[in-house]
Amino acid sequence: GNSVTQMEGPVTLSEEAFLTINCTYTATGYPSLFWYVQYPGEGLQLLLKATKADDKGSNKGFEATYRKETTSFHLEKGSVQVSDSAVYFCALRDTDKLIFGTGTRLQVFP
Amino acid sequence: GAGVSQSPSNKVTEKGKDVELRCDPISGHTALYWYRQSLGQGLEFLIYFQGNSAPDKSGLPSDRFSAERTGGSVSTLTIQRTQQEDSAVYLCASSLGDFSYNEQFFGPGTRLTVL
Numbered sequence: 001g002n003s004v005t006q007m008e009g010p011v012t013l014s015e016e017a018f019l020t021i022n023c024t025y026t027a028t029g030y031p032s033l034f035w036y037v038q039y040p041g042e043g044l045q046l047l048l049k050a051t052k053a054d055d056k057g058s059n060k061g062f063e064a065t066y067r068k069e070t071t072s073f074h075l076e077k078g079s080v081q082v083s084d085s086a087v088y089f090c091a092l093r094d095t096d097k098l099i100f101g102t103g104t105r106l107q108v109f110p
Numbered sequence: 111g112a113g114v115s116q117s118p119s120n121k122v123t124e125k126g127k128d129v130e131l132r133c134d135p136i137s138g139h140t141a142l143y144w145y146r147q148s149l150g151q152g153l154e155f156l157i158y159f160q161g162n163s164a165p166d167k168s169g170l171p172s173d174r175f176s177a178e179r180t181g182g183s184v185s186t187l188t189i190q191r192t193q194q195e196d197s198a199v200y201l202c203a204s205s206l207g208d209f210s211y212n213e214q215f216f217g218p219g220t221r222l223t224v225l
Binding site for chain 2: 032036042043044045046049051089095096097098099100101102103
């Protein structure tokens, strides 16, 4: 079946460092791909998405490119802030439902 | 505007009791989803509604779990004879439609603790 694998955390960075969180998927066809973020004490929010190969999703300085050759959707940000500290989930759309990765906790220190 | 709301926010119950969790989706959203977030299993899909019907119940872990949706709006997830392994955060989401590009908006969740 379809699945998502993302790097384990926690990822600990200093403010203004470069961030990469790896995500790879296994799927039949070309599903839509998503990154969701869960800030402390808050619900899941959509961060960005890409619906077809080579699409780049972007939001709040975060980017991810849908790579069908490597079945990947890595999340990147050039300069993280303390306020980016959260848990990040990679997900794919499998017909009607989302299939999530295990989540990666990001901690950014000043 | 109002987002997805869930109640209660926290529920503590004793093993063997039944519990009901409620979800109020965003007005006008026809699709509604239930997920479960637990330490051992991560985020898992439970059930999907389109209108009042549930074309996909494949994620319900056992026959102790059931859900219904009435009036194309409010949904209730019922867990009968709760077990300790049912302890988790139960998340509800809704979307305008069920196309792959429709964003799913999540509620804050109900944290269920089974003693």
